[in-house]
Amino acid sequence: MYCYIYDIFTNQKKYEKQLSKLGFLLxxxxxxxxxxxxxxxxxxxxxxxxxxAEGAKTIVAVGNDQxxxxxxxxxxxxxxxxxxxxxxxxxxxxxxxxxxxxxEAVKILAARKVEWLDVGKIDDQYFLLAxxxxxxxxxxxxxxxxxxxxxxxxxxxxxxxxxxxxxxTSNPRDGRLEAVFAPKQLSWWQRLGKKENKxxxxxxxxxxxxxxxxHQKKPIAINVDRQRTIKTPAKVEVLKGKLKVITGKNI
Amino acid sequence: xxxxxxxxxxxDSGVDTIVGPSVSVEGxxxxxxxxxxxGEVRGSLKTKGYLKASEGSVIVANVVAADAEIAxxxxxxxxxxxxxxxxxxxxxxxxxxxxxxxxxxxxxINGNLKMKSETxxxxxxxxxxxxx
Numbered sequence: 001m002y003c004y005i006y007d008i009f010t011n012q013k014k015y016e017k018q019l020s021k022l023g024f025l026l027x028x029x030x031x032x033x034x035x036x037x038x039x040x041x042x043x044x045x046x047x048x049x050x051x052x053a054e055g056a057k058t059i060v061a062v063g064n065d066q067x068x069x070x071x072x073x074x075x076x077x078x079x080x081x082x083x084x085x086x087x088x089x090x091x092x093x094x095x096x097x098x099x100x101x102x103x104e105a106v107k108i109l110a111a112r113k114v115e116w117l118d119v120g121k122i123d124d125q126y127f128l129l130a131x132x133x134x135x136x137x138x139x140x141x142x143x144x145x146x147x148x149x150x151x152x153x154x155x156x157x158x159x160x161x162x163x164x165x166x167x168x169t170s171n172p173r174d175g176r177l178e179a180v181f182a183p184k185q186l187s188w189w190q191r192l193g194k195k196e197n198k199x200x201x202x203x204x205x206x207x208x209x210x211x212x213x214x215h216q217k218k219p220i221a222i223n224v225d226r227q228r229t230i231k232t233p234a235k236v237e238v239l240k241g242k243l244k245v246i247t248g249k250n251i
Numbered sequence: 252x253x254x255x256x257x258x259x260x261x262x263d264s265g266v267d268t269i270v271g272p273s274v275s276v277e278g279x280x281x282x283x284x285x286x287x288x289x290g291e292v293r294g295s296l297k298t299k300g301y302l303k304a305s306e307g308s309v310i311v312a313n314v315v316a317a318d319a320e321i322a323x324x325x326x327x328x329x330x331x332x333x334x335x336x337x338x339x340x341x342x343x344x345x346x347x348x349x350x351x352x353x354x355x356x357x358x359x360i361n362g363n364l365k366m367k368s369e370t371x372x373x374x375x376x377x378x379x380x381x382x383x
Contacts, residue, residue, distance in 0.1 A: 144281065145278025145294060147274055147275075147276050148275045149274055150272075150273050150274060150275055150290070152273045153273035181271060181274045183271060183273035201271065201272050201273065202269060202287075202289055203271055204270055204271035205269045206269075207267055207284075
């Protein structure tokens with residue numbers, strides 16, 4: 001049975017038409033299931049427990065990145081496949097799985113291409129995409145070595161799926177995360193002094209399985225999946241093939 | 252910042268690790284794949300793959316690699332299973348061991364050279380000095 005979890009913000013009047021269209025599309029493709037609407041009295045945890053008790057075989061998050069991220073954190077231990085129907089703003093997660101629109105999402109659900117994907121874990125929270133920070137004083141501590149940003153570094157990130165515009169390859173099936181350090185862009189006068197007139201310097205990329213994030217001076221908040229934060233120090237690891245996701249493309 | 256559209260030119264196929272100019276690695280760094288160094292590495296550096304240390308790189312470490320190309324500064328001993336290419340801009344302070352060594356004019360090497368082949372071992376324990 002498909003269980004559709006509509007996030008609380010979808011109760012707004014502006015989504016009425018889209019949700020009614022969604023109902024038709026799901027029925028049309030024969031994948032209509034039970035709909036659970038979140039509200040102030042019914043939180044996500046309660047809804048997922050209820051859905052599982054009623055025999056849910058697939059959990060579909062209807063909403064934005066925040067919806068998907070919250071659902072992932074609750075179904076990780078349940079061994080249920082996750083479907084995504086993007087609605088509202090900030091649907092980067094859905095887009096990175098090849099799901100651009102609601103209509104497309106319904107077709108992808110019906111096709112049911114399930115993939116086992118790696119999931120990142122930071123302390124006791126899970127992430128699907130990335131951890132990012134624009135603070136240049138974060139140190140990555142691994143078992144045998146440390147990676148320290150130098151003064152010319154601008155941002156750091158740990159990626160399961162490359163959602164940045166930096167040119168590196170990430171594969172959410174390889175059991176590794178990519179730790180990335182991005183230097184500041186050179187100004188025009190700095191470029192004059194260089195032999196090659198390149199606008200940017202090369203990023204650093206380290207394939208990693210486990211590390212601890214520390215800050216050189218104080219605990220700071222780092223961004224998880226671009227929609228919540230967690231404070232340093234934090235332990236990061238990858239869980240290989242831990243989540244079943246219904247996707248629309250080879251990620 | 253992340254999210255900006257930048258052309259970072261890092262799409263080197265077959266490269267697993269890139270130590271760019273904005274980071275410094277300290278400790279015993281070990282990799283299975285190919286490594287490019289443009290920044291700083293201190294401690295020890297080992298890889299079963301190819302190591303490329305570009306001009307501007309600073310390595311203060313003992314290095315072990317299958318193949319290597321050195322164009323930056325290396326303070327420490329280097330052991331290469333197959334071929335070591337020492338570029339004109341390289342400054343190596345330490346002993347070198349490799350099956351094949353190519354040294355470009357202008358490179359500076361201060362240390363012992365030791366070469367191994369399948370038929371035996373050729374040893375050249377003389378200090379090289381500047382190779383200009």
